Amino acid sequence: MxxxxxxxxxxxxxxxxxxxxxxxxxxxxxxxxxxxxxxxxxxxxxxxxxxxxxxxxxxxxxxxxxxxxALSDLIVIFGVLTFMGVFAAYTARSNLERIPGVMRATLPAILVGALSVMAVTIALEIIDWRSGPGEFIIPMGGMVIGNCMVLTSLVIDRMWSNAQKQRSLLETALALGATPMQATELTIRESIRSGLLPNLNRYASLGIVSIPGLMSGMIIGGVNPLEAALYQVIIFIMIFLAGMIAALITSRLFLREMFNERAQLTVPPPEL
Amino acid sequence: MVDSPILELEKVSMAFNGKQVLRDVSLNLHKNETYGITGPSGCGKSTLLRVVNDLLSPTSGTVRFQGKDVREWGPQELRRRVVMVPQEAKMFPGTVRGNLVWGLNVHGMAAEDEQLKAILQEVRLWPIDLDGNAENLSGGQKQRVAIARALLLKPTVLLLDEPTSALDTDSALAVEKTINSLLSDYQMGVLIVTHNKEQAERFTSRVLELENLSEAS
Incomplete structure (x- = not known):
């Protein structure tokens, strides 16, 4: 048996x-x-x-x-989103534990980036949240926050590893009187671009290669396919905007962890 | 010399992780003067220039520029006047022109092509394709772009770290001649690190020889 x-x-x-x-x-x-x-x-x-x-x-x-x-109170819903944002920043920190000060740079960035975009979307009624506030706002917020987490982690990881690998180029810039912002401008731009790339690819192949979860879920849940499809485009735009805001904020905040007040590079050389 | 020094180092010491690299280094640099720093490898020559450029803060001692402690200067303001050309001539991604004006641009300034041509002639790098990729230049060419880039800022103090190590003798002499001729134009002082004793004797009016503290102790 x-x-x-x-x-x-x-x-x-x-x-x-x-x-x-x-x-x-x-x-x-x-x-x-x-x-x-x-x-x-x-x-x-x-x-x-x-x-x-x-x-x-x-x-x-x-x-x-x-x-x-089932939540309907917007304040409570934003409380849940804030908790999710804090957890996202904490996750980013634990995945980049070799780098100091990650949470100081990611937490405000994720909260401002994600929550501001969610607030504007709700205020302008871009999404029809009134028929089920929690049902609409929480999953969309989750996607926006998750993307902000990925992008801010990537920006920090790139900024840190570039500062380690390209120390002499960075110091050449500083030696000519560049501010930390000017010295790292190119790295920040590249990291935002590469962080957005996977989503840009998904965006470009939307409906043909990638069948996004939100749209599928809505269709399975009985929503009109046309409505579900348009929601998916909306969510992509929200993701890009929130990610961009979060990445820019995080990059500026993280400069404080890489340079001191004398604009001296404080990132240690890479360990062997 | 009657005029007060533009750069003063007073008992400057530097240690990394408890390891002493510089100990009580003092010197005065006047305008129109070229001052040499020599010594064996690892004696802290480059560290000294980085301290003067405020890329590093000394463990003890004072660096004064134009009579004022460098810590009282804004870092960008100081480095626009006390410009360093590092030993490794690094190019920023982009064109030769972009690299030449990089330092000017960060301070909100610009230069006409005529100005670039003139400075490139001085460092014997003209003719060159200003729109060419700077990364494709040879080591010697990069070194001259780096010097030209610093000179375009019209520094009060120019810090040169082995500036002609990748150049042939003729080009090295030409660069030295250019810098000498610009001393009075820019009312500039030059602090140059070199392992080449001949260059130090030929090019500088005074020389400070540093010792390797890790070997001495």
Missing amino acids: QLDLFALLQIPEQYTAMLQRYLAAMILLAVLIIITKWQGIGIGNKLIVGTIRGTIQIVLMALILVYIF
Whole structure:
């Protein structure tokens, strides 16, 4: 007789198939970790921790999502978005732990970038939030905040690693009297451009190569496909604008971590 | 010399992670003067220039420019007047012209092509394609662009770190001659780091020889 672990653990039948699928997906994760180890990419542990943490977070989120989606008070909704923004800044920091002062630069940037764009979108009624404020604003805010997190992390990572690798060029600029802002202008511009690139690609191939989650979800949820499609374009514009604002703020705030008040470079050379 | 020095270093010391690199270095530089800094590798010659340019703050001691502690100058204002040409001539991405005017642009200034041509003639780099990619220049050409870029700022103090290391003798002599001729035009003083003793004797009026503190101790 085959041992039924799920029955033994008294897991309701309706969840067993789902859990089996989840466990089967771990084979894919194992393959991924083997590849990263083989290629020396060194993110294996992060993937494992991320999977465990992500699973717990998303399960908890799923359980409370019903209540969050039911929210109708805009102040409470913005409170939830603020919490998400703080968590995004914290996540950016923990993924860039070798770099000091990440949260000081990302937190205000993500909050200002994401929340201002959400506020304007709501004020101008660009999205029809009145029919279900929580249902519309929270997931859209999540996408906007998530993108701000990715972009601000990338800007900081680039600024820091460029300052390490191209110290002499940076100091050449400073030696000619450039401000830290002028000396890093090119790096900032490049990092924003490359941070926006994946989304620009998705934007360009919208509907042909990429079938975005928001639109699919709305169609599955019974929304008119035309409306869902237009919402997807709107969300992309929101993502770009919020990301741009957050990246610019983060880049300026992060200069304080790279230079002192005498405009001297304080970034240490790379460790061997 | 009767006039007061434009640059004074008073007992300047510098240590990195507890390792002493400079100890009690004092010197005075006057306008129209070229002052040489020599010494073995690792004796802190480049560090000294970086301290003067305020890219590094000394562990102890004072650097005064035009009688005022450098810490009282705004960093950009100071570096526009006390300009350093680092040993490694780095080019900013872009054209030769863009590189030449880079320093001017950050201070909100510009230069006509005629001015660029004149300065490039002085450093023996004319004719050159001003719209060419600066990264494609040879080491010696980059070094001359870096010197021209600094000279265009009309500095009061020019800090040169091994400025002719990638140049042949004729070009090195031409650069020295140019700098000498600009001393009185710009009312400028030059602090030059060189490992080349002949250059120090030929080009400078006074020489300070630094010792390698890590070997001495």
